[in-house]
Amino acid sequence: MVTLRSLAPRQLQPPLAVTMGDAAGIGPEIIVKAWRARPDLVAHSVVVGDLAVMRRAVALWGDGLEVAVVNALAHLAMLPRGVIPVKPVTSLDSLPVHGQLSGASGKAAAQCVIEAAQMALRGEVSAMVTAPLNKEAMALGGVTFPGHTELLAHQAALFQGLAQPLPVRMMLMNDALRVVLLSIHVPLRQALAAVTQENILQTLSITNASLHRMLGRAPVIFVSGLNPHAGENGLMGDEERNVIAPALALAKAQGLKVEGPFPPDTVFMNARARFEQPGAPDIVLAMYHDQGLIPVKYMGLEHGVNVTLGLPFVRASPDHGTGFDIAGLSQADPSSLVRAIEVARQLSLPVG
Amino acid sequence: MVTLRSLAPRQLQPPLAVTMGDAAGIGPEIIVKAWRARPDLVAHSVVVGDLAVMRRAVALWGDGLEVAVVNALAHLAMLPRGVIPVKPVTSLDSLPVHGQLSGASGKAAAQCVIEAAQMALRGEVSAMVTAPLNKEAMALGGVTFPGHTELLAHQAALFQGLAQPLPVRMMLMNDALRVVLLSIHVPLRQALAAVTQENILQTLSITNASLHRMLGRAPVIFVSGLNPHAGENGLMGDEERNVIAPALALAKAQGLKVEGPFPPDTVFMNARARFEQPGAPDIVLAMYHDQGLIPVKYMGLEHGVNVTLGLPFVRASPDHGTGFDIAGLSQADPSSLVRAIEVARQLSLPVG
Numbered sequence: 001m002v003t004l005r006s007l008a009p010r011q012l013q014p015p016l017a018v019t020m021g022d023a024a025g026i027g028p029e030i031i032v033k034a035w036r037a038r039p040d041l042v043a044h045s046v047v048v049g050d051l052a053v054m055r056r057a058v059a060l061w062g063d064g065l066e067v068a069v070v071n072a073l074a075h076l077a078m079l080p081r082g083v084i085p086v087k088p089v090t091s092l093d094s095l096p097v098h099g100q101l102s103g104a105s106g107k108a109a110a111q112c113v114i115e116a117a118q119m120a121l122r123g124e125v126s127a128m129v130t131a132p133l134n135k136e137a138m139a140l141g142g143v144t145f146p147g148h149t150e151l152l153a154h155q156a157a158l159f160q161g162l163a164q165p166l167p168v169r170m171m172l173m174n175d176a177l178r179v180v181l182l183s184i185h186v187p188l189r190q191a192l193a194a195v196t197q198e199n200i201l202q203t204l205s206i207t208n209a210s211l212h213r214m215l216g217r218a219p220v221i222f223v224s225g226l227n228p229h230a231g232e233n234g235l236m237g238d239e240e241r242n243v244i245a246p247a248l249a250l251a252k253a254q255g256l257k258v259e260g261p262f263p264p265d266t267v268f269m270n271a272r273a274r275f276e277q278p279g280a281p282d283i284v285l286a287m288y289h290d291q292g293l294i295p296v297k298y299m300g301l302e303h304g305v306n307v308t309l310g311l312p313f314v315r316a317s318p319d320h321g322t323g324f325d326i327a328g329l330s331q332a333d334p335s336s337l338v339r340a341i342e343v344a345r346q347l348s349l350p351v352g
Numbered sequence: 353m354v355t356l357r358s359l360a361p362r363q364l365q366p367p368l369a370v371t372m373g374d375a376a377g378i379g380p381e382i383i384v385k386a387w388r389a390r391p392d393l394v395a396h397s398v399v400v401g402d403l404a405v406m407r408r409a410v411a412l413w414g415d416g417l418e419v420a421v422v423n424a425l426a427h428l429a430m431l432p433r434g435v436i437p438v439k440p441v442t443s444l445d446s447l448p449v450h451g452q453l454s455g456a457s458g459k460a461a462a463q464c465v466i467e468a469a470q471m472a473l474r475g476e477v478s479a480m481v482t483a484p485l486n487k488e489a490m491a492l493g494g495v496t497f498p499g500h501t502e503l504l505a506h507q508a509a510l511f512q513g514l515a516q517p518l519p520v521r522m523m524l525m526n527d528a529l530r531v532v533l534l535s536i537h538v539p540l541r542q543a544l545a546a547v548t549q550e551n552i553l554q555t556l557s558i559t560n561a562s563l564h565r566m567l568g569r570a571p572v573i574f575v576s577g578l579n580p581h582a583g584e585n586g587l588m589g590d591e592e593r594n595v596i597a598p599a600l601a602l603a604k605a606q607g608l609k610v611e612g613p614f615p616p617d618t619v620f621m622n623a624r625a626r627f628e629q630p631g632a633p634d635i636v637l638a639m640y641h642d643q644g645l646i647p648v649k650y651m652g653l654e655h656g657v658n659v660t661l662g663l664p665f666v667r668a669s670p671d672h673g674t675g676f677d678i679a680g681l682s683q684a685d686p687s688s689l690v691r692a693i694e695v696a697r698q699l700s701l702p703v704g
Contacts, residue, residue, distance in 0.1 A: 135584075146587070187579045187589030189544060227539045228641040232487075235498070237539030265645035269652065289580040293617035294646050298624065 014126035015073050016344060017087075017116040018042075020049030021131025022109045024096040025322025026332035028057035031131060032084065033334035034341065036063055039081050041341055046070055046125070048116040050108055051088040056095055058084060061330065073124050089115045098328025106137025110151065117152055120313035121159045126348035127314035129340045132322040146185050148317060149308050156311050168310035169206050171283070172296040172319060173343070174303045176272045178283040179292035180207045191288035195226055195239055200247035203285060208256050210309040211282055214347050222267055222281035223248060223260030224291060230263045244287075260285075268295035302333060305340045307347065316344040366478035367425050368696060369439075369468040370394075372401030373483025374461045376448040377674025378684035380409035383483060384436065385686035386693065388415055391433050393693055398422055398477070400468040402460055403440040408447055410436060413682065425476050441467045450680025458489025462503065469504055472665035473511045478700035479666035481692045484674040498537050500669060501660050508663050520662035521558050523635070524648040524671060525695070526655045528624045530635040531644035532559045543640035547578055547591055552599035555637060560608050562661040563634055566699050574619055574633035575600060575612030576643060582615045596639075612637075620647035654685060657692045659699065668696040 018034075021027025028049070035042050047054055051069065058065050062084070070076060070085040079085055090108040116128045130148050138145070145151040153165035160166075171180045182203055183194040204221060211219035223244065224230075227237030234241055244261045251258045259281070260267070267284055272295070274280035286292025297304065297319070304319025318336030326332060370386075373379025380401070387394050399406060403421065410417050414436075422428060422437040431437055442460040468480045482500050490497070497503040505517035512518075523532045534555055535546040556573060563571035576582075577596060579589030586593055596613045603610045611633070612619070619636055624647070626632035638644025649656065649671070656671025670688030678684060 185580055185588055187583070187591075189589065192541060192544075228537055231539070236537055237541065239539075264642040265649050268646055269649050272650065273652065290616040291642060291646065294620055294643065295650050297617050297621050298647050298650050300621065300625065 014044070014348060015076055015124065016045040016341065016348070017048050017119055017125040017128045018045055018341070019112045019116045019128065019130045020047060020053060020109065021112075022134040022137055022322045023050060023053040023092065023105045024098055024100050024102060024137070025132055025134060025324055025327050027109075027131030027322065028053055029061055029327070029330070029332045030318070030334040030337045032057045032061045032065065033332070034338050035065060035084050036061075037334060038338055038341070041338065041345070043081075044076050045341070046073060046076060046085045046087050048087050048089055048112045048119070050090045050092050050112075051086055052092065052095055054084065054086045060328075073119075087115075099324040101134065101137050101140065101324070103137060103140030103142070105141075106134055106139070107141030107143060109133050110138050110141065110143040110145070113148060113151060114155060117155050117313075118159075120315075121156060125313075127316070127344040129337070129344050130315065130317040131337065132318065132320065134322045134324070148315070149184065152308060152311055152315060156313075160312070166310055166312075167202055167206065168308050169203050171207070171210070171307040171309050172293060173305050173307065174296055174299070174319075176275045176299075177268060177296050178211075179268070179286050179296050180283055180309065181286050181289055181292045184289050186289075188288060188290075192226070195243055195287055197243055197247040197250070200244060200285070201251060204247075204251045204256055204258060205254075206310040207283060207285065210307075210347070213349075215282060218257055219282035220280070221256065221258045221283055221285055222262060222271060223258055223285045224264045224267045224287055225261035226264070226287045228263075228265070230261045264291055268292075302335045303339050304336055305343050307343060314344050314347040316340040316347070366396070366700060367428055367476065368397040368693065368700070369400050369471055369477045369480045370397055370693070371464045371468045371480065371482045372399060372405060372461065373464075374486040374489055374674045375402060375405040375444065375457045376450055376452050376454060376489070377484055377486060377676055377679050379461075379483030379674065380405055381413055381679070381682070381684045382670070382686040382689045384409045384413045384417065385684070386690050387417060387436050388413075389686060390690055390693075393690065393697070395433075396428050397693070398425060398428060398437045398439050400439050400441055400464045400471070402442045402444050402464075403438055404444065404447055406436065406438045412680075425471075439467075451676040453486065453489050453492065453676070455489060455492030455494070457493075458486055458491070459493030459495060461485050462490050462493065462495040462497070465500060465503060466507060469507050469665075470511075472667075473508060477665075479668070479696040481689070481696050482667065482669040483689065484670065484672065486674045486676070500667070501536065504660060504663055504667060508665075512664075518662055518664075519554055519558065520660050521555050523559070523562070523659040523661050524645060525657050525659065526648055526651070526671075528627045528651075529620060529648050530563075531620070531638050531648050532635055532661065533638050533641055533644045536641050538641075540640060540642075544578070547595055547639055549595055549599040549602070552596060552637070553603060556599075556603045556608055556610060557606075558662040559635060559637065562659075562699070565701075567634060570609055571634035572609045572611070572632070573635055573637055574614060574623060575610055575637045576616045576619045576639055577613035578616070578639040580615075580617070582613045616643055620644075654687045655691050656688055657695045659695060666696050666699040668692040668699070
């Protein structure tokens with residue numbers, strides 16, 4: 001991507017953790033395929049997972065790759081190419097059947113995420129990239145978080161001694177659009193209640209800081225309205241006049257480059273059409289989950305990347321699920337995972 | 353479009369009315385350009401407008417075309433090519449300045465729509481295609497309807513002696529997606545209240561009848577959910593379980609080919625990716641304005657067509673506005689208007 005800052009030379013890259021995801025899904029397959037496809041990119045990265053699961057994946061899709069057990073990350077720099085370093089976290093009783101829901105796999109996947117997050121919080125890795133979880137499998141395994149975002153927001157807060165989860169936001173991006181969401185996994189009715197000046201200002205602040213780091217400059221943030229035609233001067237809703245516009249005025253007074261609110265049905269179209277052109281928005285703030293995810297997913301999930309903004313470390317993931325329907329069939333496409341690793345590398349560059 | 357029924361030979365086509373739109377906008381320009389580009393398609397069509405405005409447009413963009421005044425539609429069949437037939441409805445005191453808002457232009461545009469609708473209601477034309485209105489200009493001219501859809505729903509009801517506007521629905525389509533909307537120009541809060549079994553059933557019934565006529569077979573209708581992940585079994589909202597799913601069960605019992613509710617953030621993506629493939633949906637029912645309009649507009653407005661379903665006549669329009677910013681500059685693209693005329697021709701074919 002043109003405006004992203006250049007990647008540092010290989011030897012300067014700080015370590016990065018890739019979590020295995022649900023072992024019955026496509027996670028292990030796309031990880032192995034990413035290692036084959038982009039040895040340059042995955043240098044100094046470690047898979048946080050289950051040794052037997054990763055060995056099976058390498059046997060199926062590794063094409064000559066080998067697994068190396070790595071407990072001390074200092075050893076990463078010494079590994080030759082052609083090796084997938086695995087930090088073993090779980091030890092499943094039996095190899096999960098591809099495509100089959102199980103509490104054991106769900107729980108193991110969550111444990112890998114927790115361990116990778118601890119590594120990031122302790123500063124051992126600079127970023128984590130997460131292969132997909134299955135929420136139902138996690139629930140069967142006794143894990144009640146609906147997804148990575150919520151789990152990490154809680155865990156990071158715990159590490160810092162805070163009782164409340166950190167205020168994080170979900171950013172979705174592909175090759176033509178970036179969106180950040182004001183709220184995520186709540187009913188649309190509750191999402192309306194989350195359209196507050198406080199939430200908008202906090203989201204803009206988190207987004208501005210993260211994008212600044214990513215782009216090396218202050219981002220231009222376009223803000224969508226909530227109602228049809230952005231309320232059309234109060235004719236079709238008043239949140240734009242009463243909530244969103246005043247919040248944007250405050251953000252501008254703080255020096256943020258924000259514009260809006262714009263009509264929802266064209267702001268994403270316009271941002272895509274002008275992507276990376278002079279004066280174009282770098283990201284669009286969506287007022288609720290589907291307002292942002294419908295456009296960012298519309299042309300397909302191949303290059304979608306999900307980034308959690310607001311954590312004390314970098315976390316990115318592919319924008320697709322566990323793919324239980326194609327798990328084990330060698331059909332999984334690692335493009336989105338590769339893109340997630342690229343983005344995570346970008347975001348974890350030292351600032352300046 | 354492959355699955356649309358073939359157009360009838362020219363001599364069999366019933367007359368079609370094209371309304372001028374706001375005379376200060378791009379309407380007259382795209383009409384003239386459409387007449388130049390597609391003489392085959394516009395045969396037996398008449399422009400309902402202002403004579404002086406259309407003469408100016410022909411002088412600017414007609415490239416040899418001539419205006420012919422037509423009061424009796426029977427004369428249409430006798431006109432040679434190279435002529436734009438105009439039925440004069442208004443007579444503006446002065447020619448509107450391109451790009452300039454005025455009550456006179458707004459009122460004149462509405463009068464043309466009313467006249468064309470009367471022609472359709474009386475059976476003089478089989479369809480109408482409308483160039484864009486400007487709502488603000490109409491309001492300045494004392495017309496309070498927010499757009500064509502509402503105006504036509506009232507007018508058709510009046511013609512039938514009904515006090516309530518007809519239950520019409522807005523369909524938007526382009527070359528890769530069709531969507532129909534459960535509600536349109538209301539605040540999102542009110543749109544949530546419009547998610548009722550009755551509304552869903554009525555919308556499905558109207559959509560099924562119109563698409564059947566358009567495609568020559570019963571359509572497959574996919575239905576989007578309202579909440580993130582279509583509620584995920586009640587975890588993120590219960591409208592899917594309590595309202596949408598029961599309505600779909602009733603519609604299926606009536607023989608309609610409906611499926612859903614599907615997660616909003618991927619149903620449009622999937623419909624686009626599979627468009628016109630076997631088993632693919634012919635249209636997606638969106639639960640509110642922006643849920644359907646964000647995806648259908650995402651790749652641009654060039655080929656977007658807006659169709660009003662549920663009227664006693666056919667009405668289609670381009671999916672863009674009056675373009676005041678480019679009016680008079682010869683930059684307007686007639687593609688969407690041409691596509692709207694094609695669709696209107698299709699929809700007004702005799703059934704069977």
